Amino acid sequence: MNFDMGKLRFFLGNYQFFSLLLFYLYSQAFISSSFTNSLIERPTCSHNESQALLQFKQTLFFDCNASFLCNPNYGIAAFLKTDSWKEDTDCCSWEGVTCDSDTGRVIGLDLSCSWLCGTIPSNSSLFFLQHLKRLNLAFNNFRQSNISAKFGQFPNLTHLNLSNSFSSGQVPSEISHLSKLVSLDLSRFSLPFPSDQEPFNELKLETTTLKRLALNFSRVKELFLDGIDMCSVDHGYLMNLSSSLTSLSLVDCGLNGTISDRIFRFPNLKLLKLGKNPELVVYLPKSNGTSTLEILDLKQTVLVGDLSGSIRGLKSLKSLNLASCDLNGSIPTSLANLSQLVVLELPDNNFSGWIPASFANLTELQHLDLSYNGLEGTIPPFANGLSN
Template sequence: MPCSHEDITSGQITGLDLSNETISAGIDDSSVLFNLKSLESVNLAANKFNFKQIPSRFGRFTRLLSLNLSNSGFSGQIPGELSQLTSLEVLDLSSFFSYGIHSLKLENPNLDKLVQNLTKLRSLYLDNVNISSQKSDWCQSLSSSLLDLEVLSLSNCQLSGPLDDSLERLQSLSVIRLALNNLSAPVPDFFANFKNLTVMNLGSCNLIGTFPEKVLQLQSLQILDLSANMNLNGFLPYFRMNGSLQSLVLSRTNFSGGIPESIGNLKNLSRLDLMKTNLSGKIPESMGNLTQLLSLDLSSNRFIGQIPSFQKCKNLTRVEESDLC
């Protein structure tokens, strides 16, 4: 139902969704949008605002619970006024791509200043936002203010390591996406304490050290991507029954040892990518019982023996296997 002039002037609208409308005219602080004082949800995702800045008046929506400006072509400094949205539970300023000098950035205010008042935030998406000015203390900034955070998505934000121990305070985390940052650090053991963790993407982060096996054994974990971390060591553990793992991507890492027979316990596994690791030994027969498997890549490893039968894997559409010895 279209909004009437009376609706706009009285400010009774609580939700506004103009996503995917190819809006290109831009929004400035004089827009009629900012007369809607009662808004609790704003979604302007997937529009084309031609690298204009985010209007500072968004900070006046004091009742706002969700703000989604993702993939809309906004550019420049994220306004500090957004830190006034103290009721906010979801903030999405992410982009699918980095636009270089036209990307959104957090310099003044930086990440610390932006989130210090957003204590009710549960989901934070800042993928491809330039946060390089935060240096290495971004972990402390998050853990000091966002204790109820469930989704942390900061891929390609020019962050640096280490992954500080303060992150362990965020016990509600279920999604961690930090791919394409130069962390140059190991993954701390306490990541295995995130009992609600379902998604972890740390691909291309220049991780080092040994990956904690207990993270791979988390019953809640559905997606794990550690790809393109050539200096990351690790071993595949014993996989318990009834695990939730659906996608395991370890390509171009330095995982070694063998594939355990218990891999057959991962009944929900649909993607397994072990390409160009340092794995060896026999491919266990139990892999033939992974009936949900869609994609399998075992190429460029040192496996020996026979390839197991995948006849039960009726949905398998992509298979890349190494030359067995």
């Protein structure tokens, strides 16, 4: 068979040309499609929600002292977030506002550390934002006003944070209506007050409200109620909280009576803080307690049970605080089994004897406090090996 080399070269040349042409056309079509898609405008904030936000802004005034608890040294800087809220601009671009990418509805509002001062009455335009999923008003000053029952009327809310916003009165039972809630933070710090100022009024939680919270919060994972007056609460209802609970913090709540070791048996619990409740008797878990706990704070409580055996089962602990628990005897050597410990606080107890040599296993330790005990002997040589 004879080949015409000229025709062959012509064919190959045309083949390469058409291949390049097809590739070029395909790439141009792809670029054009991408460019067209980029021109499709995302939905903008609805006029009604924009106006509701602007009205909410106008009902408050701004005081740079209102967010004095926000400390930039801890990554929490206060600034006037609502300064970017302007008429005739898309509220989805405003600081602290998050919109749904498909509908343009306002689904998130984060005004924490925003220098807000004033009150939020039940007729506030804030409650017009019925599509909210996340609401954070922490670290502002709401001037000891009551938490409105209307906060319980956001049907889609999953996260609510009103911590350290200086509210007072009763925690409204309507909060329990937030059946989709995953995280609730109403905590408040205990602060010293200058002699020329009246102390802030307490925020209180009644048994009926706790009962409803435990019944209706079927999805709750985080519950932070530090500093809330719960002295009259039957905390037995805590055992009815969702098994999905990962964090429970009830520091300085005036809790009293006894709390069962069942509190340690939530299968997903990682943080448990019951500290600064000096009249609360805590029954320690058996050695088969939850292994998921990472942070345990029982300072200034009354502990009942075998401390050494309880500790042995909590192998995931990274932080343990048993300060001022009137513990005595030798420091439990089983602490050395907690190889992931970063923080260990055992001050102001009645421990005696030497620091266990087995502490050399705690190589992740960054903070160790054994002060105000009856320890003796020398600082063990292994301390040089605790490089963190």
